[in-house]
Amino acid sequence: MLGYLHRGIPLESLLDTATPEEFEENRRFVEAIQDIRRFATEELGLKESANYTRYVALNRDYLAAVVSASAADSFARYEWWFPVVGKVPYKGFFNPEDARKEAEKLKKQGFDVWIRQVDAFSTLGWFSDPLYSYMREYPIYHLADLLIHETLHATVYLKGQSQFNEELAEFVGSEGSRLYMEKRFGPDAEEYQRMINAEKDQAAYLVFIKGMIAELDAVYTSSLDRAEKLRQKETLIQVAQNRFEAEYETRFNSDAYRGFSRLPVNNGYLELFRLYYDGGDYFKALYERSGEDLPLFIAAAKTLTAKGDPRQALAAALEQP
Numbered sequence: 158m159l160g161y162l163h164r165g166i167p168l169e170s171l172l173d174t175a176t177p178e179e180f181e182e183n184r185r186f187v188e189a190i191q192d193i194r195r196f197a198t199e200e201l202g203l204k205e206s207a208n209y210t211r212y213v214a215l216n217r218d219y220l221a222a223v224v225s226a227s228a229a230d231s232f233a234r235y236e237w238w239f240p241v242v243g244k245v246p247y248k249g250f251f252n253p254e255d256a257r258k259e260a261e262k263l264k265k266q267g268f269d270v271w272i273r274q275v276d277a278f279s280t281l282g283w284f285s286d287p288l289y290s291y292m293r294e295y296p297i298y299h300l301a302d303l304l305i306h307e308t309l310h311a312t313v314y315l316k317g318q319s320q321f322n323e324e325l326a327e328f329v330g331s332e333g334s335r336l337y338m339e340k341r342f343g344p345d346a347e348e349y350q351r352m353i354n355a356e357k358d359q360a361a362y363l364v365f366i367k368g369m370i371a372e373l374d375a376v377y378t379s380s381l382d383r384a385e386k387l388r389q390k391e392t393l394i395q396v397a398q399n400r401f402e403a404e405y406e407t408r409f410n411s412d413a414y415r416g417f418s419r420l421p422v423n424n425g426y427l428e429l430f431r432l433y434y435d436g437g438d439y440f441k442a443l444y445e446r447s448g449e450d451l452p453l454f455i456a457a458a459k460t461l462t463a464k465g466d467p468r469q470a471l472a473a474a475l476e477q478p
Contacts, residue, residue: 165211165287186293193301196337197308201329202452202459204312207285209304218291219274221249222256225432226268227424230386231377232370234428235268236319243317246432249278271425277303279310286311298352301337306330312455315463323433325458325471328440331356332451354410361408362417366430369397373427394422439468447475 168190171183190209198205225247226235236244250256253272260270280286286307292300309326335356338349376389401408402418420426444454457474461467 165213168210168212168288171212182293189297189300190288190304192341193297193304193337194308196301196340197305197333200340200452201305201333201336202455203305203308206308206311208279208308208311209286209288211285211287212290213287214290218294219276220289221251221275221278222253223247223249223273223275224256224259224263224270225273225425225429226260226263226270227428229267229269229424230383230390232374232424232428232431234432235263241316242314245319246428249275269423269425271423271429273429277307279307279314296351297348298334298338298355302330302334305333305337309333309455313458313461315461315467317463318467320432320435321467324435324440327433328444329451329455329458332444336451355413358409358411358413362414363430363434365397365401365408366427367434369393370427370431372397373424398422443472443475 168187171187172180175183194209197203227233228235234246236246237248238244248259250259256272260272263270276289276291277286292303295303306326306329309329310322313325314322335352338346338352342348372393373390376386376393379386381389398418398420405415444451447454447457454475457471457477460474461470
C-alpha cells in the first residue's frame with residue numbers, strides 16, 4: 158500500500174500533463190471527484206480529509222485481491238485479527254499470488270474460500286487514500302457510491318464490528334450516491350436512470366442470493382449429519398444456478414449478472430452477501446423512520462462507540478431530539 162501511496166500525484170496534475178486529446182476526459186474526471194468530495198463532506202457531513210486528492214496509475218483494473226472464508230457446512234465465517242481494527246472477516250493482498258497461497262492454506266483446513274478483486278478500501282485515516290487509474294472508466298454514480306462508502310469508513314469505524322461497519326457503509330454509499338445524482342442531475346437525466354436500472358438489477362440479484370442462503374441455512378441448522386449437509390448443499394447450489402440461468406431474462410434488464418450460473422459458488426462467496434447486505438432492510442427501515450435525512454443519519458452514526466449493540470445504539474441516537 159505504501160508503495161502505491163508514494164507513486165501518487167496530485168489529482169489536478171492530470172490537467173497539467175494531459176495531451177489535447179486527453180484534456181476533456183481528464184477534466185470531467187477531476188471535476189467529478191472534486192464535486193463528490195465536496196458533497197460528501199459539506200452536504201452529508203462525512204469527515205473531511207486529504208483522501209482522494211491524489212492519483213495513482215496502475216496497469217490492472219483492481220487494487221487488491223481479498224480472501225474470505227467460511228465453514229463448509231455452515232455460515233460460520235473465518236476471521237483474521239489486526240491491530241486497531243480487531244477481528245475482520247477478510248484479508249487483502251496487493252500481490253494476487255499471496256492471496257492464492259492464503260486461500261490454499263485455508264482450503265487445506267476444510268474452509269470454503271473465495272478470492273475477490275476490490276477496487277478500493279479505506280485506511281481509516283491512517284493514510285490519504287488515493288484514486289486509481291481504472292476508476293476513470295466508472296460511471297459517475299459508481300464513483301459517488303465508492304467514494305462515499307469509503308469516506309464513511311474513515312468517518313465511522315467500530316473496532317470488532319465488521320458486520321455493522323460494512324452494512325452501514327454499503328447503505329450510506331448507496332443512498333448517498335442516489336442523493337448526489339438526484340441533486341446534480343435530476344431524476345429525469347440519463348445518468349440518473351442508468352443508476353436506477355443498475356440498482357434494480359442489483360436488488361433482484363440480492364433477492365435471489367438471499368433465497369439461496371435461506372435454503373442452505375435451513376440445511377446447515379438441521380439435525381442432518383455433516384456428510385448429508387454437504388451433499389444437499391451441492392445439490393441446492395446446482396439447482397439454484399440452473400434456475401438462475403433459466404429465469405435470467407425475466408429477472409434482469411442487463412447482462413451484468415449472467416456469469417453467476419458458471420461461478421464455483423460456495424459458502425465463502427455467499428457469506429460476503431451476509432456480511433455486506435444482511436442488515437440492508439434494517440438500515441432502510443431505520444432511515445425511513447428517522448425522516449430520510451441522510452446527514453442526520455450520519456451524524457447519529459458518528460456518536461457511536463464500539464461498546465454494546467451498534468444497531469440499538471444507532472436507533473437510540475436517532476430518537477434523540
